[in-house]
Amino acid sequence: MTHPFEQYNLKPYLIEAIKEIGFQEPTEIQRKVIPEIKKGRDIIGQSQTGSGKTHAFLLPLFNQIDPSREQVQIVITAPSRELSDQLFQAASQLAAHSEEEIIVQQFIGGTDKQRQIDKLTQKQPHVAIGTPGRMNDLVKQNALLTHTASYMVMDEADMTLDMGFLEEVDQIAARLPENGQMLIFSATIPQSLQPFLKKYMKNPINIVIENQQVISDRVENWLISTKGKKRVDVIHQLLTLGQPYLALVFANTKDKVDEIAKGLGDRGLDVAVVHGGISSRERRRVMRQIQNLDYQYVVASDLAARGIDIKGVSHVINAEIPHELDFFIHRVGRTGRNGMDGIAVTLYSPGEEKAIETLESMGISFQPKEVKQGEVIDTHDRNRREQRKDQNSKEAFDSEIHGMRKKAKKNVKPGYKRKIERKKEEKRRKARKLNKK
Template sequence: MAKFTDYHLREGIYRALTKMRFTQPTPVQERLIPVILQGKSVVGQSQTGSGKTHTFLIPIFEKLDANQHKVQTIITTPSRELAQQIYQAAQTMTASFPETEQPKIGLFVGGSDKQRQIHQLQHEQPQLVIGTPGRLRDLYQSGALALHTAQTLVVDEADMVLDLGFLPDVDAIAGALPADLQMLVFSATIPQKLRPFLKKYMNQPVIEEIPTATVIAPTIKNILLETKGRSKDDLIYQLLTMGNPYLALVFANTKERAREIARDLRERGLKVAEIHGDIQPRERKRTMQRIQHLDYQYVVATDLASRGIDIPGVSLIINDGIPNDLEFFVHRVGRTGRNGMEGTAITLYDPEEENKVAQVEQLGVVFEPMTLSKGELKPGIDRRRRRQRSKTQTKLDPTMIGMVKKQKKQVKPGYKRRIKKNIERDTQFKKRTAKRQAQRSQRKAHKSN
């Protein structure tokens, strides 16, 4: 089993790893850190929570030179929150280096003061640039940010970059960089539409798909709870208040639904934070900071927060239904049970969502069915067993059973259709016979009277 000491890194990196209590590399780190240190381009496909951020940060800090006052590495992310998270991780790494070896880090995201950033860049260019594609492109095209000197470009959560329409911005950034660029692409999935971009800028990259033993971490208790006609608002409130979660995240499929849940919980006396697209960037940033400082115990969010937002100490996840994009289910649940800690994820579903539940199970997710009764979660009936029991089968007489077996042995085209017709014909014959018998009985009774 590999150890970080096998990579012969700078002392500042080892001090940072000790401070973060990183004892040994995750599978994606073990496979890709040595390759990145060799200067090769890579495509790393791995699920959320697998340690992708430090897979690229560790080799980046090994190569950053604080004495060269120019942009050396660029990290692009699809969301402001993820950029902020990577920035904080990079700051933790920087703080472990001697002051003379500390690189300058710049964070540039949409929704922040662009003119102030331009003013800062006129005095000094950062060695490490972290930001959202649109803002980085704007700053470069305005002449404020000298991205063209960078030797390494990281595209984090590339599939989300594609989905949100940021790929043209990343393309413009990559097109301004040297031909011998080292590109590091990390993503949970590699969509077909992303491949032309990768082929354009990457020459024989090392491609690693890191399989996961289980889709959901074994430290997560994954509960399925049918609403049974009850109000989801009532259920969410009961689930949040029947225990004392360290930090609880409630996920909604839409911004409108997130606002409804948050409003309902506030009316019931809970202090709730909201994270979704209708919250202004600066307010979202302040809210995230307050969550980090444990000012809130309950957070209601859309899937904006399910990708890459690492909020420490989340002990409870509640899904207000199953997301339309099933991949987000894994990202939602992955906000808890991190770093070996235990967590609980509860998914509410209506009867009409049976198909969605089955699709999530096809991803490899194993649910534990439960019911909520008198403020307590109790083992429930497996919905699959219940559905199987509800199916009624037509009982065939021995003659029909023999016919079915005979037809199956012949295995000729259309035999299933013929069997079905024979069964229907037999059923109709029995109904007519029973009806005639009933009529005879009625006539006999009438004559006797």
């Protein structure tokens, strides 16, 4: 049976990589972007994070790589180290399936620049991914030779602009051949980005993807505050309350995965661990055990869990808020499959309100919950207190009445409420008289 992505005439190794990731059908942006890239068109793609745009450009570009040419063929910029790392991991996963070696290198700030220069002196990568500042430094020092690249991608262009990196991207783009293909992806296209687009793009096609429902109706999407509690204690409570059929707990780093797994183990749970620090042989063994339902609880990192496609995942717990909506959707999408119901839980601390608001602004709706007396119950919206403060601040503050209330609370005597009401009425009468004057 043919795979849906075979319609794009991708090389066999890319189809194998897609199968490992678990992609079943192309997303809307992939359906629209892949054919246009294959035609050689410059593209401005607008879509929210999590729409599948990363593979919309990686797959057709990797399809064009000639491994025998030991030159830079693709340049990809991202405005932050985290975003760059996600692109690097996705590209590395594709490259790992190629029989011929495809070299993918990442260049970001905070790493040893001299070591990168020494490595580039020996060999240039086929795919260069990184943050604009570090990449531009290496380009200016003639260490990273981008003039051979046929393709350039600026990912998250609006964020690149906001963070002040457009000048660096401009300088990188200036070194590329004139007949190169330019691909820009962004949630929005600010007006101040237009001069750059006109400078480097030739009759670009605009592809705009409207926001889609990002979570299945079959999934209950809970939000639980960890205020005043250890996160691992809350996770343990959730895992032992509902007796999940199979629960996946996600963390952002392998160190955090290990920390949570140890904490749950110390509390008596038998937990499987899946992250990039585990050898491929060990990971395959653990995955077989998970598939055989030898484990009820799995703690995993995002990138290591991309290939996990297990039937019957009843619960997903975000031990940490993922850095990107892509990962949030990927995590939550592990449950509520094939017509089954599922529960997704996101834990947050009071300092992570902004991250929750960002997810909500992208179309994610949460049900506020709390764990109380051995059960999960509905709780008030986390914004209620702020709304109440706003309401209270709008009400007129009567210091005299307030003082009487405080005094009355200390000396509760019969008739104190009537006295307060009489005082209120007296003040209202005086106010009316003044208004008439």
